[in-house]
Amino acid sequence: MARSGLCARLLIAFCSLALPLIPARGAVADRPLTLGVLAWRGVPETTTRWRPLADYLSAALGGRPVRLVAAGFPDLSGQLDRDELDFVLTNPSHYIMLRGANRLSGALATAIVLEDGHSVSAFGGVILTLAGRHDIARIQDLDGRAIAAVAESSLGGWQAQLYELSRRGLRPPAGDRLRLTGMPHDRVVEAVLAGSVDAGFVRTGLIEAMARQGTLDPTRIKVVEPQDHPGFPFASSTRLFPEWPFVALPHVDHDVARRVAAALLLLDASHPAARQADIGGFGIPADYGPVEDMARLLRLPPHDAAPAFTMADVFSRFLWQFLAVAAGVAAMAALSIALTLANRRLAAARAAADRDSRTLADERRRLAEVIWGTNVGTWEWNVATGETVFNERWAEIVGHTLDELAPVDIETWTALAHPDDLKRSVAALERHFAGQDQYYECETRMRHASGRWVWVLDRGKVVEWSADGEPLRMSGTHLDISERKDAELAERQTAHRLEVILDSVSEGIYGIDSDGRTTFVNRAATRMLGWTREEMLGAGERLPNRKDEAGEAMFLRKDGTAFPAEYVSSPAVDPDGRVSGAVVVFRNVGERTKLLHNLERSNAELEQFAYVVSHDLRQPLRMINSYSTLLARRLGDGLDAEGREFLHFVCEGAIRMDRMLISLLEYSRVGRRGQPMDWIDSGAVLDEALLYLKPDTDELGAEISVEGEMPTVFASRDEMTRLFQNLLGNAIKYRAADRRPRVAVSVAAMPGEWVFAVRDNGIGIDPRQFGRLFQVFQRLHGQGRYEGTGIGLAVCRKIVERHGGRVWVESPGDGAGSTFLFTLPRCPPAAVAPPPSSERIVETMESSP
Numbered sequence: 113m114a115r116s117g118l119c120a121r122l123l124i125a126f127c128s129l130a131l132p133l134i135p136a137r138g139a140v141a142d143r144p145l146t147l148g149v150l151a152w153r154g155v156p157e158t159t160t161r162w163r164p165l166a167d168y169l170s171a172a173l174g175g176r177p178v179r180l181v182a183a184g185f186p187d188l189s190g191q192l193d194r195d196e197l198d199f200v201l202t203n204p205s206h207y208i209m210l211r212g213a214n215r216l217s218g219a220l221a222t223a224i225v226l227e228d229g230h231s232v233s234a235f236g237g238v239i240l241t242l243a244g245r246h247d248i249a250r251i252q253d254l255d256g257r258a259i260a261a262v263a264e265s266s267l268g269g270w271q272a273q274l275y276e277l278s279r280r281g282l283r284p285p286a287g288d289r290l291r292l293t294g295m296p297h298d299r300v301v302e303a304v305l306a307g308s309v310d311a312g313f314v315r316t317g318l319i320e321a322m323a324r325q326g327t328l329d330p331t332r333i334k335v336v337e338p339q340d341h342p343g344f345p346f347a348s349s350t351r352l353f354p355e356w357p358f359v360a361l362p363h364v365d366h367d368v369a370r371r372v373a374a375a376l377l378l379l380d381a382s383h384p385a386a387r388q389a390d391i392g393g394f395g396i397p398a399d400y401g402p403v404e405d406m407a408r409l410l411r412l413p414p415h416d417a418a419p420a421f422t423m424a425d426v427f428s429r430f431l432w433q434f435l436a437v438a439a440g441v442a443a444m445a446a447l448s449i450a451l452t453l454a455n456r457r458l459a460a461a462r463a464a465a466d467r468d469s470r471t472l473a474d475e476r477r478r479l480a481e482v483i484w485g486t487n488v489g490t491w492e493w494n495v496a497t498g499e500t501v502f503n504e505r506w507a508e509i510v511g512h513t514l515d516e517l518a519p520v521d522i523e524t525w526t527a528l529a530h531p532d533d534l535k536r537s538v539a540a541l542e543r544h545f546a547g548q549d550q551y552y553e554c555e556t557r558m559r560h561a562s563g564r565w566v567w568v569l570d571r572g573k574v575v576e577w578s579a580d581g582e583p584l585r586m587s588g589t590h591l592d593i594s595e596r597k598d599a600e601l602a603e604r605q606t607a608h609r610l611e612v613i614l615d616s617v618s619e620g621i622y623g624i625d626s627d628g629r630t631t632f633v634n635r636a637a638t639r640m641l642g643w644t645r646e647e648m649l650g651a652g653e654r655l656p657n658r659k660d661e662a663g664e665a666m667f668l669r670k671d672g673t674a675f676p677a678e679y680v681s682s683p684a685v686d687p688d689g690r691v692s693g694a695v696v697v698f699r700n701v702g703e704r705t706k707l708l709h710n711l712e713r714s715n716a717e718l719e720q721f722a723y724v725v726s727h728d729l730r731q732p733l734r735m736i737n738s739y740s741t742l743l744a745r746r747l748g749d750g751l752d753a754e755g756r757e758f759l760h761f762v763c764e765g766a767i768r769m770d771r772m773l774i775s776l777l778e779y780s781r782v783g784r785r786g787q788p789m790d791w792i793d794s795g796a797v798l799d800e801a802l803l804y805l806k807p808d809t810d811e812l813g814a815e816i817s818v819e820g821e822m823p824t825v826f827a828s829r830d831e832m833t834r835l836f837q838n839l840l841g842n843a844i845k846y847r848a849a850d851r852r853p854r855v856a857v858s859v860a861a862m863p864g865e866w867v868f869a870v871r872d873n874g875i876g877i878d879p880r881q882f883g884r885l886f887q888v889f890q891r892l893h894g895q896g897r898y899e900g901t902g903i904g905l906a907v908c909r910k911i912v913e914r915h916g917g918r919v920w921v922e923s924p925g926d927g928a929g930s931t932f933l934f935t936l937p938r939c940p941p942a943a944v945a946p947p948p949s950s951e952r953i954v955e956t957m958e959s960s961p
Contacts, residue, residue, distance in 0.1 A: 144176070144177035144178065145173070145179070145198045145364075145368070146178075146181055146196060147165075148181045148199070148200045149181070149200075150184070150185070151182040151296075152269075152296060153296040153297065154295060155183065160388075162180055162389055166179065166180040173371055173375075195361075197361060199358065199360055201357075204356065205265065205267035205412065208404050211414075216360075218359070219400070221376040221394035222355055223356045224393050225390070227317045227321070227390075228320050232355070234355060234398075235317065236349075237269065237273045237316065238318065239251065239311055239349040240304060240311065241304060241310060241334060243332055245334075248310060251280055252282065254277065254311055256289070257285070257289065259285040259290055260291045260292075260293055260299075261291075262299070263294065269313050272350040273350055275410060298318070298322065300312040301319075301328060304333065311336065316346045316352075317346045337349055339351070353402060358372075377393075377396070381393050487591075488505065488591045489591075490587070491506055492586070492587050493585065495574075495582075498521050498523070499521055500521050500524065502524075510561060511566075529559075530557035533556035536556070537570065545583050552570075553571045554569075566592060570589075572588020573586065614635075617634065619698065620633075620636045620637030620639075620677075620697070620698045620699065621637060622634070622637050622696055623696070626692055632649070637698075667698065675702050676702050677699060678699055680696070681696045682694060740759055789828050790829070792825060794825050794832065797829060797836060798822060801834075802816060808844055808845075812844060812852070813852050813853075814852065815852065815853070817854075819858040822859060834907065835912065835934070838905070838908050839870045839908060839932050846875050848875055855871070857869070865917070865935045865938055866936045868935070870932045872929050873929045875926065876927050876930055877926075885921055886905045917936045918934065921933070
């Protein structure tokens with residue numbers, strides 16, 4: 113190092129003396145020079161970083177322009193192919209590849225990089241992963257993992273790490289295990305942090321730089337197998353390689369190249385160009401032989417093609433070795449002939465021993481393979497002494513090693529076994545000892561080291577008996593069956609939950625197989641049919657055997673009676689996709705028919721009552737109003753002020769009661785006296801409603817606009833007119849005193865329905881009052897402020913619901929306006945006509961005087 117530093121100082125001194133002597137050769141008049149720089153941190157950052165160096169070199173060349181080009185690996189190589197560059201500053205492996213293609217000369221200088229206040233002229237690669245990945249601690253742990261890297265041409269971000277993997281006999285990641293992010297290296301760190309890869313390859317110094325910039329929390333990552341390089345200040349997972357070379361292309365004039373080399377060596381770390389590039393200047397060209405050796409070992413360009421090597425080369429290089437080998441072979445042949453005779457005599461003697469040995473070895477191998485292939489633990493028990501022998505797998509099943517359990521005996525087993533299962537185990541042993549069972553077999557639980565219980569299948573057999581028939585020695589196995597037991601428990605729990613769900617529904621449900629036999633039935637089915645579950649299971653004639661259909665049928669009860677039922681039958685498909693039966697869901701619709709009939713009769717009675725109340729009570733009210741008016745005229749001035757006020761209250765109350773009865777009559781007529789439903793133009797209906805409201809709109813100067821095209825709907829024309837008239841009338845009536853009413857009507861097409869909206873700029877509605885708006889006789893304002901009976905919105909709700917829609921209101925609050933919205937189906941709903949008797953009663957009452 114001291115010697116190379118001395119050489120560098122001498123070379124700098126020489127260049128500083130020689131630089132003024134090198135003629136400029138009309139540099140200003142010559143064409144501009146182009147400096148290409150590899151953009152490993154992105155083109156914008158690279159351009160900002162190295163542009164001052166280009167300006168510095170231009171000044172050193174007497175003002176000759178030096179143009180900077182920052183580019184990635186492919187673009188930089190393409191510009192070299194097109195002879196668009198004069199100088200290149202790139203990474204060492206890229207330099208070796210370009211030099212092998214005879215596109216570069218030797219390096220003029222090697223960059224001295226400033227990283228975190230340190231001057232370094234070497235770099236390497238870093239392998240990083242998430243800090244919590246305890247399964248990745250060494251480079252060997254990367255085998256089979258997903259890796260992110262910038263590009264295969266990057267030395268610090270790929271090749272240096274690949275070199276370390278090759279030294280450990282690992283294959284490079286490929287296919288879906290390799291993700292190439294492209295420049296800059298920061299993308300690799302982002303991929304690791306996002307968890308999309310297991311590990312990432314980046315250049316040394318990147319982690320520290322991102323930490324300084326605040327783009328990386330270093331505690332979230334860790335370096336895999338960090339290397340210790342004396343004097344090197346950054347984390348590294350690989351050996352180090354020389355920093356980037358500054359190279360001149362072969363076509364560059366030698367004088368210009370020398371002037372550039374001198375300028376680079378004279379660049380001081382304090383110079384603005386060096387500070388901007390974050391370097392300590394340039395040193396004499398480093399030895400890039402290690403980089404080429406790595407490229408040769410990894411078969412990287414330009415050493416990716418194997419050299420031709422002929423037999424002539426072999427003989428020319430290894431002639432004496434061949435002669436020596438030939439002599440040795442001849443000597444060995446002579447010795448072999450002598451030894452062959454002796455070996456033949458020994459062969460016969462050894463043959464028998466070898467056959468026995470191989471047979472024994474094969475038996476042991478097969479036994480070991482069976483034990484480990486079935487993943488079972490083995491045990492041997494001396495029944496008389498209690499001594500036991502377990503294999504390592506036996507201990508692994510309960511989360512221990514044999515060393516942890518030592519010394520082992522039969523008490524080891526009893527201490528780990530569940531107390532409730534020991535009784536069954538002892539009973540199974542006694543049956544085997546007594547000759548009742550050929551083998552001992554018992555499923556039992558054993559306590560795991562973690563505290564949980566592990567299910568094992570314990571099997572064994574007495575392999576040695578005493579002369580009086582007592583068991584002396586047993587051998588057996590332990591098989592971990594926890595997964596099977598968990599699956600059985602999950603299956604039982606699922607079956608229980610399914611049974612609870614089936615029994616909780618009110619519909620009858622049963623299953624049938626391909627032969628029509630009942631496979632399951634729920635409680636509602638047994639209740640409706642009158643049979644018990646046991647009587648129905650397996651039955652094949654009592655229940656309908658229908659598949660993939662729906663309809664109504666008569667279901668037969670156990671007592672012989674039948675009832676009408678709606679049913680849906682769906683095919684049951686087994687895991688192989690074959691239809692193995694059906695599932696039938698049914699309900700008794702006899703009770704529903706009665707309920708519907710009762711409901712229709714009740715509705716008719718309610719409508720009749722509402723009409724009677726609203727129609728017949730008007731006559732007494734008219735009498736009260738008429739006689740109150742006559743009384744006020746006859747008494748005239750004979751009444752004092754208080755008397756006149758009392759009579760006024762009576763008249764006003766009678767008038768308001770009459771209005772309420774008229775509104776109630778109108779409410780009761782919705783759906784009864786309206787025009788039949790048909791396809792109508794909603795725009796024409798809206799125009800008709802606006803015509804009725806024209807006197808009010810003209811008086812108040814209201815602006816009413818229609819947004820968009822009104823659709824054709826299936827509705828009752830007069831009821832739709834009443835709906836629009838009520839909503840628009842409310843929008844005009846409940847106006848703010850300080851502004852002219854503005855109302856907008858719009859409609860939007862939604863899946864399966866039209867959504868109409870009436871938006872105004874009126875007084876608004878408190879959201880807490882939304883629930884009262886559409887109820888009968890519910891008013892939010894006093895009678896003295898706004899007239900009305902409080903039934904208009906209730907009529908709107910009844911009209912919309914009769915047409916199969918919904919109605920609601922939206923408002924930010926008081927003073928912010930309101931929007932009333934309602935929906936109508938895009939397809940006509942099923943119409944339900946009232947019973948004839950109800951119609952006759954209503955018609956008769958409405959025609960009465």
